[in-house]
Amino acid sequence: xxxxxxxxxxxxxxxxxxxxxxxxxxxxxxxxxxxxxxxxxxxxxxxxxxxxxxxxxxxxxxxxxxxxxxxxxxxxxxxxxxxxxxxxxxxxxxxxxxxxxxxxxxxxxxxxxxxxxxxxxxxxxxxxxxxxxxxxxxxxxxxxxxxxxxxxxxxxxxxxxxxxx
Numbered sequence: 001x002x003x004x005x006x007x008x009x010x011x012x013x014x015x016x017x018x019x020x021x022x023x024x025x026x027x028x029x030x031x032x033x034x035x036x037x038x039x040x041x042x043x044x045x046x047x048x049x050x051x052x053x054x055x056x057x058x059x060x061x062x063x064x065x066x067x068x069x070x071x072x073x074x075x076x077x078x079x080x081x082x083x084x085x086x087x088x089x090x091x092x093x094x095x096x097x098x099x100x101x102x103x104x105x106x107x108x109x110x111x112x113x114x115x116x117x118x119x120x121x122x123x124x125x126x127x128x129x130x131x132x133x134x135x136x137x138x139x140x141x142x143x144x145x146x147x148x149x150x151x152x153x154x155x156x157x158x159x160x161x162x163x164x165x
Contacts, residue, residue, distance in 0.1 A: 063133050067092035076130060079109065080145075087141055094131040099124050105134035107145055116146055 017023050024030070070076045070083075070091035077088060093109070100106060100119035107116045109130040116134065125131050134142055 063092070063094055063098060063136055066098040067094050067133075067136065069093075073130075076109065083141075083144065087144070090138060090141055091132060091145075092136045094125045094133060096125050096127050096129075098131075100131070100133075107132045107134070107142075109145075112145070 017026065069089055070080065070093050071085060071088035073093065076091075076093060080088065080091075083091070094100075094106075100123040102119060102121040104119050105116050106119055108114070109132060110128060132145065137145070
């Protein structure tokens with residue numbers, strides 16, 4: 001049996017008291033309920049995740065749009081005389097201003113003797129650099145450029161030559 005003694009029918013319960021919400025307010029401490037009832041999950045702060053995401057994302061990543069073929073640059077052709085035309089056509093050189101992927105392995109053709117390096121965050125190809133990305137170069141060609149026994153070193157800002165920026 002209900003405690004609703006209002007003159008309305010069942011479609012309008014507690015119509016003489018302001019409706020169901022008003023009746024609830026009479027029998028409960030509504031302010032206390034609002035303070036203590038869970039309100040759902042806290043909003044997620046995405047600012048850290050946004051800062052850590054790469055600026056440009058794509059399938060598989062890479063530098064396809066930011067590179068030119070070595071066969072198109074006469075300076076590189078004259079510097080890499082041990083490579084034939086087919087190999088030079090498969091070799092991509094990153095354009096000046098291209099941002100290197102953190103942790104990616106690269107080789108600067110102007111400093112081949114230093115061997116490959118892993119880029120740190122924020123490294124951008126400078127005007128005097130001719131950078132080749134390992135992920136954009138096939139296995140045999142990379143070994144031809146680097147040599148089989150070379151280990152990759154982590155780039156350190158104090159050991160890299162001034163990049164002219």
